[in-house]
């Protein structure tokens with residue numbers, strides 16, 4: 001799924017037609033697109049600070065690399081990051097399709113494997 005990116009200078013949140021929320025960070029003339037909510041405790045990342053290619057969550061200051069989503073504060077957390085592509089002359093985020101819902105058992109097994 002391609003989402004058109006909003007115009008403007010500051011971080012913005014965009015909502016996909018399927019309900020998923022994403023954060024858009026304009027940086028150095030380009031854009032970075034991530035999940036809107038922090039994987040630690042669902043802090044609103046658009047309210048965070050951008051420094052040295054990382055977004056710092058406003059709630060507990062965990063830092064996430066905008067290129068890879070890796071957490072520099074606690075390695076077990078990873079932020080979803082999405083490529084930006086040109087489509088019909090405008091930048092869009094390629095956010096893929098909404099993942100299928102998982103059962104609690106599947107979630108617990110994934111958590112035990114450290115997959116979130």
Ligand code: FES
Pocket residue numbers: 038039040041042043057058059060061062
């Ligand atoms: S909710 Fe983001 S660091 Fe805790």
